[in-house]
Amino acid sequence: MRGILEAAIYVPRWRLKTANISETWGQSTAKGIDEKAVPAADEDTLTMAIEAVERLFSNSTADRNDVDHVAVATTTPPLAEGDLVAKLRTATGLPANVRTATLTQHTASGAEALATAIDRDGLSIVVCSDYPVGIPATTDHPLGAGAAAMLIGEDARTAVSSVGWYSLDAPGIRFRTADSVQSLGITNYERETIITAVTAAMENTATDRSIDYAVLHQPNGTLPYRIARSLSIDTKKLSHGLVVKTIGDAGTATVAIGLLKALSEATTGEDTLAVFYGGGTAAAFNCTGSLNVSGLLDFDETESLTYATYLRQRGYLGTEQITGGGANVSLPTWQRSLDSRYRLVAGRCPLCDSISFPPDGACQTCHERVSFEHVPAEREGTIVAASVIGHGGAPPEFTTYQQRSGRYAAVIVELPVGDQSVRVPAQLTDIDTDEVAIEIGDTVRSTIRRIYEQEGVVRYGVKFTPNMKNRQTD
Amino acid sequence: MKDVYVIGAGQSPYGSFPDETYLSLFDTAFDSLLRSVGDGFSPGQIDEAYLGTLGVGGRQIGLSAPAVTEYVGLHGIPTTRIENACAASGYAFRQAVAAVRSGMADVALAGGYEVMTDTSADQTKWWLGVSGEMEYERMSGTTFAGVYAQMASAHMKKHGTTVEDLSRVAVKNHANGAKNEKAHLQFDCTLDDAVNAPLVADPLNLYHCCPTSDGASAVLVATSEVARELSVPMIRVAGTGASSGRVGLFQRETLTRIPATVRAATDAYAEAGVDPDSIDVAELHDCFAIAELLAYEDLGFCERGDAGAFIRAGETNPDGSLPTNTSGGLKSKGHPIGATGTGQIVELVSQLRGTAAVQVSDPTYGLAHNVGGSGGGATVAILERVEGRR
Numbered sequence: 101m102r103g104i105l106e107a108a109i110y111v112p113r114w115r116l117k118t119a120n121i122s123e124t125w126g127q128s129t130a131k132g133i134d135e136k137a138v139p140a141a142d143e144d145t146l147t148m149a150i151e152a153v154e155r156l157f158s159n160s161t162a163d164r165n166d167v168d169h170v171a172v173a174t175t176t177p178p179l180a181e182g183d184l185v186a187k188l189r190t191a192t193g194l195p196a197n198v199r200t201a202t203l204t205q206h207t208a209s210g211a212e213a214l215a216t217a218i219d220r221d222g223l224s225i226v227v228c229s230d231y232p233v234g235i236p237a238t239t240d241h242p243l244g245a246g247a248a249a250m251l252i253g254e255d256a257r258t259a260v261s262s263v264g265w266y267s268l269d270a271p272g273i274r275f276r277t278a279d280s281v282q283s284l285g286i287t288n289y290e291r292e293t294i295i296t297a298v299t300a301a302m303e304n305t306a307t308d309r310s311i312d313y314a315v316l317h318q319p320n321g322t323l324p325y326r327i328a329r330s331l332s333i334d335t336k337k338l339s340h341g342l343v344v345k346t347i348g349d350a351g352t353a354t355v356a357i358g359l360l361k362a363l364s365e366a367t368t369g370e371d372t373l374a375v376f377y378g379g380g381t382a383a384a385f386n387c388t389g390s391l392n393v394s395g396l397l398d399f400d401e402t403e404s405l406t407y408a409t410y411l412r413q414r415g416y417l418g419t420e421q422i423t424g425g426g427a428n429v430s431l432p433t434w435q436r437s438l439d440s441r442y443r444l445v446a447g448r449c450p451l452c453d454s455i456s457f458p459p460d461g462a463c464q465t466c467h468e469r470v471s472f473e474h475v476p477a478e479r480e481g482t483i484v485a486a487s488v489i490g491h492g493g494a495p496p497e498f499t500t501y502q503q504r505s506g507r508y509a510a511v512i513v514e515l516p517v518g519d520q521s522v523r524v525p526a527q528l529t530d531i532d533t534d535e536v537a538i539e540i541g542d543t544v545r546s547t548i549r550r551i552y553e554q555e556g557v558v559r560y561g562v563k564f565t566p567n568m569k570n571r572q573t574d
Numbered sequence: 575m576k577d578v579y580v581i582g583a584g585q586s587p588y589g590s591f592p593d594e595t596y597l598s599l600f601d602t603a604f605d606s607l608l609r610s611v612g613d614g615f616s617p618g619q620i621d622e623a624y625l626g627t628l629g630v631g632g633r634q635i636g637l638s639a640p641a642v643t644e645y646v647g648l649h650g651i652p653t654t655r656i657e658n659a660c661a662a663s664g665y666a667f668r669q670a671v672a673a674v675r676s677g678m679a680d681v682a683l684a685g686g687y688e689v690m691t692d693t694s695a696d697q698t699k700w701w702l703g704v705s706g707e708m709e710y711e712r713m714s715g716t717t718f719a720g721v722y723a724q725m726a727s728a729h730m731k732k733h734g735t736t737v738e739d740l741s742r743v744a745v746k747n748h749a750n751g752a753k754n755e756k757a758h759l760q761f762d763c764t765l766d767d768a769v770n771a772p773l774v775a776d777p778l779n780l781y782h783c784c785p786t787s788d789g790a791s792a793v794l795v796a797t798s799e800v801a802r803e804l805s806v807p808m809i810r811v812a813g814t815g816a817s818s819g820r821v822g823l824f825q826r827e828t829l830t831r832i833p834a835t836v837r838a839a840t841d842a843y844a845e846a847g848v849d850p851d852s853i854d855v856a857e858l859h860d861c862f863a864i865a866e867l868l869a870y871e872d873l874g875f876c877e878r879g880d881a882g883a884f885i886r887a888g889e890t891n892p893d894g895s896l897p898t899n900t901s902g903g904l905k906s907k908g909h910p911i912g913a914t915g916t917g918q919i920v921e922l923v924s925q926l927r928g929t930a931a932v933q934v935s936d937p938t939y940g941l942a943h944n945v946g947g948s949g950g951g952a953t954v955a956i957l958e959r960v961e962g963r964r
Contacts, residue, residue: 422696422699422700428708429708429709429713433709437709456825457824457825458709464820464825465827484728485724485725485727485728485823485829486724487716487719487720487721487723487724487726487727487775487776487777487778488773488775488776489715489716489719489720489723489775489776490772490773490774490775490776492719492772492774492775492780493716493717493719493720493723493774493775493778494715495699495702495703495712495715495716495717496696496699496700496702498715499699501715502715508715510714510715510716510720510724510775511714511724512724512823512824523824523825524710524824525707525710525711525714525716525822525823525824526714527714527715540727540728540731541731551713552713559713
């Protein structure tokens with residue numbers, strides 16, 4: 101049976117409590133949400149997608165080279181135009197000839213990605229990655245972040261047996277203008293419309309209402325209960341997949357993350373219903389079985405932000421662009437080095453067997469001009485030199501980032517390559533350098549983040565996160 | 575090969591001079607140089623010039639060195655601009671020595687200039703750290719403060735060096751520079767000041783970092799025939815060494831040494847026929863406090879790992895066994911990038927002539943150590959006073 105073979109989630113480390121929002125604004129529109137996930141200053145929907153896919157493969161026996169289809173859904177792509185799947189594919193080392201698809205525009209786009217993968221042959225990757233952005237005074241309150249990645253193929257542990265659809269014109273219900281999510285707040289009309297669509301989609305599947313778990317469209321923590329009651333589904337069946345309470349409304353990723361969490365708690369033979377809704381379209385999936393899901397510790401390993409830090413980190417408070425420009429690494433040069441920047445590809449010297457990074461120029465040990473054998477370094481390594489860069493010590497192209505992130509750590513990491521090692525300079529991320537001392541000898545793990553932006557082009561590359569070992573697997 | 579002598583050395587004040595240009599600053603340095611050579615010499619005797627600059631701020635990016643020599647009236651002589659980051663004029667000095675040794679020139683000018691303080695804050699930031707390894711090191715969010723901080727972290731971890739050891743470099747160099755009327759930062763600082771200053775790149779704080787300065791310096795080297803005609807003491811270039819290294823710290827085999835310094839020093843000592851114990855006074859490249867401590871070890875002044883103890887014992891104070899940075903060093907005298915290398919020679923000439931503001935007792939050998947970037951290039955020059963004033 102075709103379905104979900106493997107899966108992983110990624111939720112950013114930082115959390116903002118709804119209580120902090122209420123304290124600031126006098127009220128909150130984040131109903132039924134205790135706290136929400138907040139991306140770091142160097143994260144976006146692409147970096148979250150990459151991390152989810154890396155986690156998927158870190159616990160998988162599947163071969164990346166067998167993948168022939170990658171579909172990514174998000175309402176908030178990092179650029180208004182441009183294929184983020186091409187970047188995701190390159191960063192994760194998937195084959196260059198995979199069929200790519202970017203689904204966007206509404207929060208049921210994840211359903212479109214998943215349904216397409218279910219309906220075809222071959223090995224597909226489906227990623228739902230999102231962090232919608234709103235107006236801080238109102239619509240931003242519930243908006244969170246997260247990503248889910250699924251490997252779709254035959255002989256799946258979780259079979260996806262039935263997909264039902266329904267769409268209707270639904271003017272004025274959650275939509276996004278140029279830069280932020282809007283809502284007209286006409287709640288009764290909104291609720292009724294969503295319930296109509298969701299009910300119809302569910303009725304268009306072969307699902308009966310005796311399902312064991314239900315993961316329903318959850319833009320807040322209360323609407324799923326109203327939908328369940330309307331569908332006569334026992335609301336106890338919602339709890340496993342009601343992730344909006346702790347990660348917020350992560351756009352098209354919320355139901356996908358909720359589905360994976362519910363499947364990780366289901367047992368063989370149990371049925372889980374997942375219903376996406378977005379922009380007038382609803383889609384329901386009936387899934388049977390259970391699943392090992394990587395990354396579930398992200399629900400527990402969190403750190404809280406103050407509201408002011410949240411605004412600064414997400415750039416709501418504004419940042420300065422240094423007019424002088426920055427170090428110029430030309431785009432062709434950057435492109436040529438992407439394997440090293442994304443996947444730590446180093447060079448083994450054919451003469452002396454030692455490792456050079458980057459794999460370019462003469463061997464750094466025997467100094468002979470050689471053609472290196474390209475070998476990726478391991479993703480986990482050890483800090484061998486460290487500095488925390490204060491405001492006087494950052495290059496201008498990092499000014500904007502530093503204004504959002506605060507002081508950051510710049511380190512040299514030693515990474516194993518076979519029985520040898522190589523050193524790579526990089527930043528640490530997901531660490532509050534005011535709270536945590538960085539020590540030589542600490543182990544760190546690579547991740548892909550936004551490095552800096554020049555001429556409107558975001559340069560992505562490797563950074564390292566501390567103590568990621570526990571976050572890697574469930 | 576011919577013996578080469580330093581017949582004069584001069585510099586402009588180092589500091590922040592919004593009214594000056596790189597041309598006018600060099601003009602001041604050139605005046606100071608001619609006064610240092612004294613009577614019996616005419617600028618028309620200069621055959622060749624090598625001038626170092628990084629070119630901070632843009633300005634005359636191409637051909638600034640000929641613009642300088644023409645400005646000071648050295649009309650038509652071959653002039654070469656040298657860019658090796660902060661070691662630009664250390665290399666210029668070496669080239670001038672080579673020109674005389676080879677017989678190509680009887681008198682060669684080496685110098686450098688930089689204007690760093692007259693641009694907007696944004697422009698200045700742009701130019702900071704442009705000599706780091708650009709593709710990876712800079713893209714990890716570092717300028718040199720960060721890279722030297724990483725070296726400091728590794729040295730502290732490996733050898734137990736402390737923030738107080740780093741701070742002693744600032745205290746000593748400021749004490750010396752406070753007496754140097756051409757120094758940029760002519761004030762004393764206490765150990766407490768230097769330990770508790772605001773962090774720039776942990777573990778380095780403001781007092782562990784040199785300033786950015788405007789300034790110029792110039793040195794003349796000549797054959798013994800030319801030198802003997804003059805009335806100034808004979809100072810021989812006993813040895814020079816230079817070496818290159820990987821531009822990025824992460825690409826080097828060590829984080830706690832600067833291999834280019836070690837190689838340059840080995841060559842300079844061999845050529846001079848002396849060992850580190852023979853050195854009486856040294857100008858070291860203390861762009862960051864850790865750099866002076868690394869230099870103690872890389873130049874063989876103390877054992878590996880002992881730099882902290884070496885400065886704690888006062889060995890490098892003016893009354894110690896090996897006074898370093900009697901001029902104030904980059905920390906207090908200042909660091910106008912292209913001028914720094916030949917600016918160090920200015921102090922050594924003063925010491926060997928016995929006219930320095932912080933004078934060491936009767937020195938014979940002086941050593942100058944100039945580093946480009948975090949160690950992508952380094953030069954070491956050893957000067958010897960061969961006879962007294964005649």
